[in-house]
Amino acid sequence: MPFIEEQVIVRHSWLSAGIFADLVTIAEMTPGPITVNAAAFVGTQMGGVFGAVCATGGCVLPSCIFVTGLAFLYNRYRSQTVMQSVLSGVRPVVVAMIAKAGVTILRTAFFAEGAVTMRMAIYFIAALIALRKLRWNPILVMILCGAAEIMIYL
Numbered sequence: 696m697p698f699i700e701e702q703v704i705v706r707h708s709w710l711s712a713g714i715f716a717d718l719v720t721i722a723e724m725t726p727g728p729i730t731v732n733a734a735a736f737v738g739t740q741m742g743g744v745f746g747a748v749c750a751t752g753g754c755v756l757p758s759c760i761f762v763t764g765l766a767f768l769y770n771r772y773r774s775q776t777v778m779q780s781v782l783s784g785v786r787p788v789v790v791a792m793i794a795k796a797g798v799t800i801l802r803t804a805f806f807a808e809g810a811v812t813m814r815m816a817i818y819f820i821a822a823l824i825a826l827r828k829l830r831w832n833p834i835l836v837m838i839l840c841g842a843a844e845i846m847i848y849l
Contacts, residue, residue: 696796699733709741712803719800724837730754818843
């Protein structure tokens, strides 16, 4: 997600931060890898169905080639200390990249003018408790929050 955020919002200005937050929400809720879903979303926004197909292919093919090469290298050199050191050094960087994207989404979702309502804060706290303390299924939590919002608007 950090790479997508950098390319889509900062470098090319294809989407606003608000639409990017929507992209992440939709990509998380739909089945499949989040990056592929995000690529399909951006492709659709930029070029319709053809754009979605091109963006998805452009996302999937390089990754497949890269991961196949990494798997080969890992299997060949996994017992060596250098390989273990590289993996130990990469872990914190990956966490930092994910955290950066999360901060961007939080800033847009909660700190944009008029973004937070009391109802949203209640949903957030309830979802956090349900997910962390009660260990409810994330899909169930999304369905319940969505159903609560529908009930309010009926």
